[in-house]
Amino acid sequence: MQDLNGKTAVVTGAGSGIGRAIAHALAKAGMNVVVADLNADTAATVAAEVEALGTQALAVQANVADHGSVAAMADAAYGRFGSVEVLVNNAGVSWRPLRPLTDATLADWKFMFDVNVWGVINGLDVFLPRMKAQPGEKHIVNTASMAGVWPVKGHTPYSASKYAVVGISEGIVNDIGDEGFGCTVLCPAMVRTNVVANSESQRPAGEKGEGRVFKEMVDERMKKLVDEYIDAAAVGEMVRDAIQRNQLYLHTHAIAPEDIAARTDLVYGPASYGRA
Numbered sequence: 001m002q003d004l005n006g007k008t009a010v011v012t013g014a015g016s017g018i019g020r021a022i023a024h025a026l027a028k029a030g031m032n033v034v035v036a037d038l039n040a041d042t043a044a045t046v047a048a049e050v051e052a053l054g055t056q057a058l059a060v061q062a063n064v065a066d067h068g069s070v071a072a073m074a075d076a077a078y079g080r081f082g083s084v085e086v087l088v089n090n091a092g093v094s095w096r097p098l099r100p101l102t103d104a105t106l107a108d109w110k111f112m113f114d115v116n117v118w119g120v121i122n123g124l125d126v127f128l129p130r131m132k133a134q135p136g137e138k139h140i141v142n143t144a145s146m147a148g149v150w151p152v153k154g155h156t157p158y159s160a161s162k163y164a165v166v167g168i169s170e171g172i173v174n175d176i177g178d179e180g181f182g183c184t185v186l187c188p189a190m191v192r193t194n195v196v197a198n199s200e201s202q203r204p205a206g207e208k209g210e211g212r213v214f215k216e217m218v219d220e221r222m223k224k225l226v227d228e229y230i231d232a233a234a235v236g237e238m239v240r241d242a243i244q245r246n247q248l249y250l251h252t253h254a255i256a257p258e259d260i261a262a263r264t265d266l267v268y269g270p271a272s273y274g275r276a
């Protein structure tokens with residue numbers, strides 16, 4: 001979608017970090033932005049920032065894990081702007097402390113999947129029919145993670161949730177790419193945001209790890225990237241460019257060639273085939 005000017009984007013999790021940066025970048029390209037977040041105050045602040053950039057904004061308090069809340073957000077977006085050309089399913093929660101899956105409770109898994117996976121599914125279920133009914137090009141951005149293309153050690157419930165987001169994203173192109181839909185799956189690595197504190201504040205009481213002792217885990221590939229934190233603003237610009245180029249995969253960091261080779265060998269190497 002080359003020309004974004006005057007079109008409308010809905011960005012979830014736009015009150016902070018990467019979502020806020022995407023809202024800024026799309027506003028700079030002339031888009032009106034529905035700034036949606038669980039946190040009404042930060043949504044209002046970012047909506048004011050978007051308007052200061054010269055376009056229109058609508059702040060919406062919405063919980064992406066709740067289908068009714070997402071449906072109300074869509075009503076508000078269409079009520080105000082009449083159409084939505086870009087949907088950014090970005091809201092997500094992180095996994096801390098890194099620990100083995102045997103130290104994850106069912107409530108831990110549910111929290112990850114409710115926001116990271118059902119948040120995306122709810123967004124698609126509510127918006128796709130309405131977007132399909134509109135003429136012209138449409139684009140979906142789903143925020144996954146580098147952990148959605150290779151499982152990060154000690155991060156299994158989070159990785160599994162982001163793998164689902166990657167699968168859904170390729171599915172959008174496969175299934176409705178010929179109906180005017182482009183899709184970008186954003187796979188960030190190390191981006192300076194408040195994701196850990198924000199996620200902890202949302203974790204249900206009694207599920208914050210109180211009284212639990214975890215076996216600490218370190219992922220060697222992730223360790224290589226600890227000095228490579230980038231600002232969220234750079235990611236916002238990358239996402240805007242990817243929408244304009246209709247780019248499917250969007251990685252924020254280069255993965256070392258030896259790690260890519262090792263991963264390819266693990267999945268498709270000679271030892272991975274049946275012997276019959």
Ligand SMILES: NC(=O)c1ccc[n+]([C@@H]2O[C@H](COP(=O)([O-])OP(=O)(O)OC[C@H]3O[C@@H](n4cnc5c(N)ncnc54)[C@H](O)[C@@H]3O)[C@@H](O)[C@H]2O)c1
Nearest residue numbers: 013016017018038063064091092145188191193194195198
């Ligand atoms: N920061 C990183 O390094 C990094 C790396 C990989 C992936 N990601 C992904 O990027 C996305 C954005 O994360 P961020 O780092 O900007 O974090 P952030 O915490 O700064 O921003 C996320 C925003 O989403 C909102 N949110 C959380 N749950 C919500 C819900 N149920 N409904 C609506 N809004 C909700 C939060 O209130 C917050 O404002 C997430 O999907 C995250 O998994 C981030």
